Amino acid sequence: MRRSHEPIAWSLFGAGGMLLAFIGPGLVLSTALLPWLAAGDPQVTYATIGALLAHPLGKLLALACIALPLFHTLHRIYHGLHDLHLRAPRLPMQLLCYGGATLLSAVTAWWLLTSIPA
Amino acid sequence: MRKPYVQQQRADWWLRNPSYRRYMLREATALPLFLYTLLLMSGLYQFTHGEAAFLGWLEMLRSPWLLALHGLALAAALFHAITWIALVPKILVIDTDRLRVSPATVKLAHQLGSVVCNIGLLLLTLLLLRASGGT
Numbered sequence: 001m002r003r004s005h006e007p008i009a010w011s012l013f014g015a016g017g018m019l020l021a022f023i024g025p026g027l028v029l030s031t032a033l034l035p036w037l038a039a040g041d042p043q044v045t046y047a048t049i050g051a052l053l054a055h056p057l058g059k060l061l062a063l064a065c066i067a068l069p070l071f072h073t074l075h076r077i078y079h080g081l082h083d084l085h086l087r088a089p090r091l092p093m094q095l096l097c098y099g100g101a102t103l104l105s106a107v108t109a110w111w112l113l114t115s116i117p118a
Numbered sequence: 119m120r121k122p123y124v125q126q127q128r129a130d131w132w133l134r135n136p137s138y139r140r141y142m143l144r145e146a147t148a149l150p151l152f153l154y155t156l157l158l159m160s161g162l163y164q165f166t167h168g169e170a171a172f173l174g175w176l177e178m179l180r181s182p183w184l185l186a187l188h189g190l191a192l193a194a195a196l197f198h199a200i201t202w203i204a205l206v207p208k209i210l211v212i213d214t215d216r217l218r219v220s221p222a223t224v225k226l227a228h229q230l231g232s233v234v235c236n237i238g239l240l241l242l243t244l245l246l247l248r249a250s251g252g253t
Contacts, residue, residue: 020151021202022232024195026239028154031161032188035179037247042176046169048246053165062162069155076148083145085129108159115166 009075009098016072019064027065050116059112067105074101144201147194154191157184199236203228 038045052058078097081088132138164175178184206228207221 017198017202020195021199021228022235023239024151024199024236025192026236026243028188028192028195029240030243031158031179032185032192033243034247035176037244038176042173043169045176045247046165046172049165049172066155066158066162069151073148073152073155076145077152080142080145080148083132083142085127104159108162111162111166 005094005098009071012068012071012101013075016068016070016075019068020072023065024069053112053116059116063105063109063112066108067101070101070104071098074098144197147198147201150187150190150194151198153187157187199232203232 034045053062074097078093081093132142161172161175164171179188203225207224210224211221212219212224
């Protein structure tokens with residue numbers, strides 16, 4: 001039998017779902033308020049976020065907050081399109097959704113590792 | 119072998135039953151949350167281009183369109199959190215000879231955890247940025 005991608009896809013979907021359930025609303029509200037919270041002294045906000053992203057744990061956290069929701073949402077969108085009968089050939093759709101999530105996550109990791117100003 | 123019977127399903131199958139509509143709404147939370155994640159990514163991208171680029175991104179967040187996206191994403195995140203945690207006890211079944219935890223307790227623990235984490239993150243943001251001179 002051909003190996004299924006489903007266990008990997010579902011694990012990442014589940015991890016993303018858990019992450020979004022536990023910090024999703026708080027994160028969205030935080031970034032919604034960010035321009036006003038930062039208004040007093042935006043440079044200090046830039047420095048604060050820089051300090052967070054300079055630390056390896058901060059990088060890991062940022063990667064988790066972007067990569068896991070990507071896998072979660074694209075998994076739901078992939079199956080949601082099927083539910084809506086917007087059916088396309090399986091392989092290109094999988095490449096687009098799971099490949100897209102993988103690619104965007106890799107780009108995010110690359111930015112975090114190579115391009116954060118010290 | 120006989121030709122297998124394939125049950126026909128109309129494309130609007132989910133419209134006629136309230137619980138199917140709720141299911142579709144739950145799945146649809148992925149769309150604003152996906153766009154929101156792309157917005158986070160764009161913020162990180164601007165951050166890698168230095169302070170001026172990042173502050174430009176911060177100013178961009180004030181635009182009505184992005185505030186609307188934030189509102190939509192907040193509603194989606196809340197609906198996602200509620201429906202996701204409602205399903206946790208169905209997947210996380212703790213029922214062994216050594217340890218039994220009732221589904222209601224599993225759900226309550228996750229609800230409490232989610233409230234604490236979400237409010238904690240928000241307070242952390244407020245504290246960090248207020249301490250750093252924000253208004």
